[in-house]
Amino acid sequence: MKGLGNVIAIELKLAVRDPMAAFFALAFPAVILWVKMRNGGTLPGGLPVIDAVVPMLSVFVVGLASLVVLPATLAQYRERHVLKRLRATPASSTMIFGAQWAAHMLLAVLGTALLTVIGLAAYGLSGPANLADVVLAWVLGALSLGSIGLLIGALVPSGRAATVIGLAVFFPMVFVSGAMSARETLPESMRSIGDLTPMAPAVQAIRAGWEGHPVSPLTLAVMAAIFIVAGGAALKAFRW
Numbered sequence: 001m002k003g004l005g006n007v008i009a010i011e012l013k014l015a016v017r018d019p020m021a022a023f024f025a026l027a028f029p030a031v032i033l034w035v036k037m038r039n040g041g042t043l044p045g046g047l048p049v050i051d052a053v054v055p056m057l058s059v060f061v062v063g064l065a066s067l068v069v070l071p072a073t074l075a076q077y078r079e080r081h082v083l084k085r086l087r088a089t090p091a092s093s094t095m096i097f098g099a100q101w102a103a104h105m106l107l108a109v110l111g112t113a114l115l116t117v118i119g120l121a122a123y124g125l126s127g128p129a130n131l132a133d134v135v136l137a138w139v140l141g142a143l144s145l146g147s148i149g150l151l152i153g154a155l156v157p158s159g160r161a162a163t164v165i166g167l168a169v170f171f172p173m174v175f176v177s178g179a180m181s182a183r184e185t186l187p188e189s190m191r192s193i194g195d196l197t198p199m200a201p202a203v204q205a206i207r208a209g210w211e212g213h214p215v216s217p218l219t220l221a222v223m224a225a226i227f228i229v230a231g232g233a234a235l236k237a238f239r240w
Contacts (some may be wrong), residue, residue, distance in 0.1 A: 008102045021069045025111045028064075029057045032180075033115055037123050044184045047211065050123040052182045054115050055134075055210040059141060059179040059202045061111035066145035067152070067173075068166040070104040074153030075162035078239070087240045094235065100153075101146045108142065129212030137209055140223040141202025147231035148198060154238040178203040198226050 036053045043052055074096075077083050086096065119125030128134040149166065156162040174180045176194035183191055183203070194200050201219045208215045 008099050008106070021107070025061060025065050025069065025107050026114055029061050029111055029115055030118055032060070033057055033118060033123075040123070043182050048124070048126070049182075050119055050125045051211065052184075052207065054119040054125055055128075055206045056179050056182065056203060057115050058112040058138065059177075059199060059206060060174060061115070062105070062108045062138070062142050062202065063145055063170055063174060063179060063199055065104045065108040065111070066142065066149040067170040068149075068163060069107070070100060070146065070149040071153035071156065071162040071166050072159045073104070074100055074150065075156045076159035079158045083240045093238045093240075097150050097231075097234065097238075101142075101150065104149075105142045105146060112138070128210045130209045130215075133209030133215045134206055137202060137205030137215060137220070137223075140220055140227070141199075141206065144198055144223040144226035144230070145202065147227045147229075147234060151230050151234040151237065154234045173197045173199045178207075198223075201226075 033053060036057075037050060041049055043049060077086075083096070116125065120127075148169070152165055152169070153162055156165055173194075176186070176190050177197045177199035178186065178191075178194060179199055179202075183194070186194065201222045205215050205219045205223070207213075208219075
């Protein structure tokens with residue numbers, strides 16, 4: 001466990017020191033928050049915009065770390081033969097996946113915390129009505145999206161290709177799932193498409209917990225199922 005903790009700490013340090021990873025996981029969501037809050041106001045139904053935007057953007061951060069940064073890092077390690085050198089150590093593919101996922105999700109935690117602090121300090125954000133539900137939904141969302149990112153990283157041979165594929169998966173999903181614009185403001189056709197994406201359950205569950213609504217057990221089960229299926233496929237497809 002100590003060895004795993006050391007690996008996670010090193011990977012997190014490397015991610016934070018990477019200018020692009022740090023910018024997109026920490027600074028970019030804060031810029032989006034500022035853009036979203038220039039006009040403020042309320043959503044249909046009377047919910048303050050800030051109380052929807054911060055939970056939404058927390059999924060944006062998780063998705064970016066999971067689907068773009070994580071698979072690119074894993075693929076770069078394969079491309080630079082880092083994984084081949086790790087193969088000669090006691091490290092298993094499960095340990096490598098776990099360390100990579102944990103390090104990148106800690107980066108997402110930092111991004112989510114930064115958004116929350118800015119929202120509380122500058123825009124009058126209300127705290128989560130049910131913190132336990134929000135944390136559970138966030139973790140399950142991180143597990144489900146992270147497993148998809150690991151699958152991409154397991155299959156793609158180069159960091160550049162992983163980045164391109166990750167962005168191609170991430171950005172369309174963000175715009176239709178409600179992680180960039182509140183679902184209440186999207187056309188019905190976009191909501192219908194967005195509901196089919198792996199990101200939508202995380203958005204719905206985190207927002208529900210934040211706003212004090214019951215979190216659907218089916219939504220949580222969907223995220224758990226994605227984690228099991230995609231994570232198992234990633235382990236099976238992994239190549240050193």
